[in-house]
Amino acid sequence: MSYQLKRRRISQFAQVLFLNFVRKTKEKEKGDEVKVIGGVKSRYCIRVQWALKLKGVEYEYIIEDLKNKSPILVKSNPVYKKVPVLLHNGKAISESLVILEYIDEVWKENPLLPQDPEERASARFWAKFCDENVISEVWEAFGAQGEQKKKAIESAQESLTLLERQVEGKKFFGGEKLGYLDLVVAWIPYWLSAIEEIGEMKLLEAEKFPSIHKWTRNFMDIALINQCLPAREKVLKYFHGCLRSYVA
Numbered sequence: 421m422s423y424q425l426k427r428r429r430i431s432q433f434a435q436v437l438f439l440n441f442v443r444k445t446k447e448k449e450k451g452d453e454v455k456v457i458g459g460v461k462s463r464y465c466i467r468v469q470w471a472l473k474l475k476g477v478e479y480e481y482i483i484e485d486l487k488n489k490s491p492i493l494v495k496s497n498p499v500y501k502k503v504p505v506l507l508h509n510g511k512a513i514s515e516s517l518v519i520l521e522y523i524d525e526v527w528k529e530n531p532l533l534p535q536d537p538e539e540r541a542s543a544r545f546w547a548k549f550c551d552e553n554v555i556s557e558v559w560e561a562f563g564a565q566g567e568q569k570k571k572a573i574e575s576a577q578e579s580l581t582l583l584e585r586q587v588e589g590k591k592f593f594g595g596e597k598l599g600y601l602d603l604v605v606a607w608i609p610y611w612l613s614a615i616e617e618i619g620e621m622k623l624l625e626a627e628k629f630p631s632i633h634k635w636t637r638n639f640m641d642i643a644l645i646n647q648c649l650p651a652r653e654k655v656l657k658y659f660h661g662c663l664r665s666y667v668a
């Protein structure tokens with residue numbers, strides 16, 4: 421390659437870098453527009469709120485009436501029509517776990533997922549396990565009666581034992597610092613106790629799950645976390661309603 425051609429290529433490359441820099445600076449100056457379409461007591465929505473707060477991102481919270489879904493929800497999440505939906509500069513992102521990863525990729529400060537690929541994979545694995553297995557088993561125990569309830573409690577406790585092992589000897593699921601998996605598992609301390617109360621059962625016994633109990637205290641001690649929780653009466657009322665529709 422001739423000397424002149426090399427110089428031209430380098431100068432083109434420098435121009436691209438410069439234009440990218442100008443574009444990014446302009447975007448930053450304009451500021452991000454961040455909105456969350458969510459519910460008042462949803463365990464999926466609160467993860468997204470916590471993640472944005474941990475990143476220091478300002479956002480507007482749009483409360484959705486799930487009995488009469490708004491056109492903006494239907495348009496933003498046409499496949500599931502569920503909350504939460506994150507609207508970032510007009511782009512719509514759905515599914516809470518996907519949203520958490522998106523937030524972590526866009527706003528780099530206070531990383532949520534671990535840096536090490538194996539640890540990242542493990543955090544994603546347990547997040548999926550928690551959302552798919554633990555939630556549905558707890559739900560089954562909640563609605564069941566008699567012998568069936570006993571069996572469902574045992575099976576939910578088996579899954580909770582696997583989660584217990586993930587936090588043994590640690591302050592948070594991610595280690596010393598609060599992270600992605602903590603936000604995913606976080607429905608346990610608050611919502612599970614309401615589910616236990618309304619469903620008249622005990623799943624998370626202190627003697628059987630000392631590490632989850634210790635983690636709960638560490639987690640709930642964080643001001644940013646506990647200031648964002650929905651009122652307990654609202655959560656209890658919601659599960660009362662769920663139980664009524666189960667029995668009906």
Ligand SMILES: N[C@@H](CCC(=O)N[C@@H](CS)C(=O)NCC(=O)O)C(=O)O
Pocket residue numbers: 459462463464465486501502503504514515516517
């Ligand atoms: N897998 C979804 C679950 C979201 C979800 O179930 N949202 C509930 C509120 S907690 C909802 O929008 N329900 C309305 C409906 O099912 O029509 C996520 O992680 O975002």
